[in-house]
Amino acid sequence: MKKQKSPATQNPFDVLSEELVFSILDHLDSNPLDKKSFSLVCKSFYSIEAKHRRTLKPLRSEHLPSVLNRYPFVTHLNLSLCRRVTDGSLAFVADAYKATLQRIDLSQSKFFSSNGLLNLAMNCKNLVELDLSNATELRDAAASAVAQFSNLEKLWVGRCKLITDMGIGCIAVGCKKLRLICLKWCVGVGDLGVELIAIKCEELRSLDLSYLPITDKCLPSIFKLQYLEDLVLEGCFGIDDDNTDVFKQGCRTLKKLDISGCQNITHIGLSALISSSGCLEQLNLADGSPVIFCFLYNFQHFR
Incomplete structure (x- = not known):
C-alpha cells in the first residue's frame, strides 16, 4: 500500500520573508507611485503588494x-x-x-440606488464608515437601506436633499452605534428627524446640522447626549434664543461648537449656552450677531 503524501505546508521562511516585505511596504504609503514601482519588480513582489494593500481608490468604474x-x-x-x-x-x-x-466612500458617485446599498448592507457586515455626500437623487428608500448597516459608526449624507425625517428616523433606529453623522444641507430634515437621531443614537460624538430648517425645539434632545463633543449648527437660521432655559441646559461634554451664521442667536443665548459648557475648547461665532463686551466675561470660565 502506497503511503499517502502529507499535505504541502508553507515554508516558515517564506512567511517570515513576506512579513519583512510587508514592513517595507508600510513605509511606502506616502507615495502611491512607489508601491506601483515596487509591484513591477517581479511576479513575487506583484503578488505580495496585492496582499498587503488595504486602501484602494480606483480611477474608473469599468x-x-x-x-x-x-x-x-x-x-x-x-x-x-x-x-x-x-x-x-x-x-x-x-x-x-x-x-x-470597513469603509467606503461614495461621495461623488452617481447612478446607484437603494437596491445597491441594501446589497452592500446584507453582505458587508463589518462596514463602520459610509460616505454618501452629494448623492442628491437618494430618497428615504436609500436611507432605509442604510439603516441595515447595524455596525455603522460614521455616516455622511451631506446634500442628500430628498431624504426626509422618515428616512433619518429609519437610520436612527437601525444604526444605534453611530458616533458621527453629517446632515449638512439635508433640507428635508427637520426637528423630528434630529430628535430621533439624538434619542436613538446615544453614542454620538459629532453632529453636523449645518443649514437644516430646525428650531430650538430639537436642542434639548441634543444637549442630553452624554458623549457629544462636536456640534455644528452653521446657518441654522431657525434657532433663536427666545427660550433661554433651553440654552442654559447646555451640553457639558461639548468641546467644539460652531454657530456661525446663526444671526438670530444673540449675546443672551450665547452667554447661557457657553456658561453651561465647561469643556468647550473651540467656538465659531463668524457671521452671527454682534459680540458685545459683557459677553466676553463668560470666557473667564474656560481654562
Whole structure:
C-alpha cells in the first residue's frame, strides 16, 4: 500500500520573508507611485503588494471587476473618482469584500440606488464608515437601506436633499452605534428627524446640522447626549434664543461648537449656552450677531 503524501505546508521562511516585505511596504504609503514601482519588480513582489494593500481608490468604474479581483484584502474603498457607480458596481464590491470592507466612500458617485446599498448592507457586515455626500437623487428608500448597516459608526449624507425625517428616523433606529453623522444641507430634515437621531443614537460624538430648517425645539434632545463633543449648527437660521432655559441646559461634554451664521442667536443665548459648557475648547461665532463686551466675561470660565 502506497503511503499517502502529507499535505504541502508553507515554508516558515517564506512567511517570515513576506512579513519583512510587508514592513517595507508600510513605509511606502506616502507615495502611491512607489508601491506601483515596487509591484513591477517581479511576479513575487506583484503578488505580495496585492496582499498587503488595504486602501484602494480606483480611477474608473469599468475597471472595478479586475481591480477588486487583484486586491482581495481591502478594508477602505474610495470610489469618489468613479462617477458612474451602479447597483451592479456595488454588487461586485459586496461580493469581493464581504469579510474585509470597513469603509467606503461614495461621495461623488452617481447612478446607484437603494437596491445597491441594501446589497452592500446584507453582505458587508463589518462596514463602520459610509460616505454618501452629494448623492442628491437618494430618497428615504436609500436611507432605509442604510439603516441595515447595524455596525455603522460614521455616516455622511451631506446634500442628500430628498431624504426626509422618515428616512433619518429609519437610520436612527437601525444604526444605534453611530458616533458621527453629517446632515449638512439635508433640507428635508427637520426637528423630528434630529430628535430621533439624538434619542436613538446615544453614542454620538459629532453632529453636523449645518443649514437644516430646525428650531430650538430639537436642542434639548441634543444637549442630553452624554458623549457629544462636536456640534455644528452653521446657518441654522431657525434657532433663536427666545427660550433661554433651553440654552442654559447646555451640553457639558461639548468641546467644539460652531454657530456661525446663526444671526438670530444673540449675546443672551450665547452667554447661557457657553456658561453651561465647561469643556468647550473651540467656538465659531463668524457671521452671527454682534459680540458685545459683557459677553466676553463668560470666557473667564474656560481654562
